[in-house]
Amino acid sequence: MNKSETTAQQTQATRWRLSIGAVERDTGLSKDTLRVWEKRYGFPKPERDKFGERVYPQEQVEKLRLLKRLIDRGYRPGKLVSRSIEELLELVSPQRPAATAQPASPAQPFAAFNTQDVAEIREQLRERLSREGLRDFVLGTVSELHQQLSDAWMRGQLALYEERLYSEALCSTLHGGLGALPLQNRNPRVLLGTFPNEARILGLLMMECLLSVEGATCISLGAQTPVVDIMLAARAQQADVVGLYFSAAYPMTQALEGLSALREQLPEQTQIWVGSANPAIMRRAPGDILTLPKFDMLAEAVASWRQSHSVGSLSTH
Numbered sequence: 410m411n412k413s414e415t416t417a418q419q420t421q422a423t424r425w426r427l428s429i430g431a432v433e434r435d436t437g438l439s440k441d442t443l444r445v446w447e448k449r450y451g452f453p454k455p456e457r458d459k460f461g462e463r464v465y466p467q468e469q470v471e472k473l474r475l476l477k478r479l480i481d482r483g484y485r486p487g488k489l490v491s492r493s494i495e496e497l498l499e500l501v502s503p504q505r506p507a508a509t510a511q512p513a514s515p516a517q518p519f520a521a522f523n524t525q526d527v528a529e530i531r532e533q534l535r536e537r538l539s540r541e542g543l544r545d546f547v548l549g550t551v552s553e554l555h556q557q558l559s560d561a562w563m564r565g566q567l568a569l570y571e572e573r574l575y576s577e578a579l580c581s582t583l584h585g586g587l588g589a590l591p592l593q594n595r596n597p598r599v600l601l602g603t604f605p606n607e608a609r610i611l612g613l614l615m616m617e618c619l620l621s622v623e624g625a626t627c628i629s630l631g632a633q634t635p636v637v638d639i640m641l642a643a644r645a646q647q648a649d650v651v652g653l654y655f656s657a658a659y660p661m662t663q664a665l666e667g668l669s670a671l672r673e674q675l676p677e678q679t680q681i682w683v684g685s686a687n688p689a690i691m692r693r694a695p696g697d698i699l700t701l702p703k704f705d706m707l708a709e710a711v712a713s714w715r716q717s718h719s720v721g722s723l724s725t726h
Contacts, residue, residue: 426456426464434606436473437658437687443473450490468494475501477658481689527574534582543586544622547615548705551579555611559657559686576611583614593624597649597714599682602630602639604653604667612654615704616684620652623711636667640674648679650714655685664690668698682710 429440447453453473455463465473475497476489489497538546558575599620603613610632617627628646630639643651651671655664664687672681672695681698684707685691691700701707 425467426458427470428458429455429463429465432465432470432473433660434608435470435658436477437660438473438477439660439662446486446490450487452490472497474658481657481661481687527578530575531578531581534578535585538582538586543590543618546586547583547618551583551611551615552704554579555615556686558611576609579611580614583618587618587621590621594626595624596626596718597680597711598626598628598647599650599652600628600630600639600643600646600648601652601654602634602642603632603655604659604664605633605635606663607655607659608632609656612656612684612686613652616652616654616707619704619707620711623708625711636671637674640671643675643679649718650680650682651675652682653684655683655687655690657686659685659687659690661687661689661693665693665695669695672698680714682707 427435429443432438432443433440443453443455447455453465453469455465455469458464472494475494476486479489479497479500480486484500489500492500534550537550541549554575558572561572601613601617601620603610613629613632617629620627628642628648630642634642639651642648653668664685668681668683675681682701683690683694683698684701684704688702691702694700699710701710
């Protein structure tokens with residue numbers, strides 16, 4: 410075997426491919442959308458596995474992530490699909506004029522930590538938490554890293570294992586901060602969870618930390634809970650609020666349909682609070698649902714709820 414053949418085989422081995430279901434979960438673009446685009450625009454161009462099923466190469470998935478992000482900002486797919494990844498990246502993060510340019514953020518998440526060793530990153534995160542306190546740590550350090558992770562993932566700059574390792578380091582640190590908080594057991598009682606196919610838990614955990622700092626009673630269902638089970642849990646736990654989080658890649662249609670169904674099934678007095686990195690979900694959520702595009706809005710939401718319910722005492726549930 411000559412050198413060029415060996416190199417080609419090595420390249421093929423490191424070039425991953427995803428099934429259509431995995432692409433839907435990864436990018437937030439539905440299977441139907443992927444098929445329609447394939448027929449209408451000639452992109453994506455899936456390969457076929459040994460069973461004849463569609464599989465999507467790495468570079469196409471990376472482009473699909475960028476397309477989803479731009480469509481959520483209001484761009485039309487027909488104007489985007491033919492563009493190169495470089496052109497899409499420019500639309501995602503346009504260069505500012507030199508006169509107004511700001512210092513650039515690190516290109517990669519955790520670059521400021523000067524290490525890629527996960528154990529060392531965990532230690533630095535714990536030190537920052539101890540120094541800053543949980544609220545400032547979440548609103549400062551974690552919010553910045555959460556945004557960097559989301560941007561890098563959508564740009565295709567992170568492998569799946571890297572995104573998981575970094576997110577887990579953050580989640581582990583936040584769990585430690587939560588465990589150190591004194592139990593206040595005050596209203597509102599907030600049931601927290603994510604919808605099916607939303608496996609990313611960091612945003613939800615950030616919400617739980619900030620709500621707990623405000624003294625709210627948090628009951629977390631964790632990730633990927635069916636809508637009907639969220640409704641049943643909210644009733645059983647006598648929740649005042651159901652808190653949900655959607656990552657940037659979560660399918661907008663699935664989110665909106667789930668929110669409408671949940672609103673119909675919950676008691677009228679039970680509020681729904683939604684945080685999301687997906688601006689389209691924030692814009693189109695039903696009008697009686699409180700949208701929280703920024704994490705620092707949670708403290709105001711708690712204060713407003715307590716004022717409207719004249720609550721400052723311990724929970725009686």
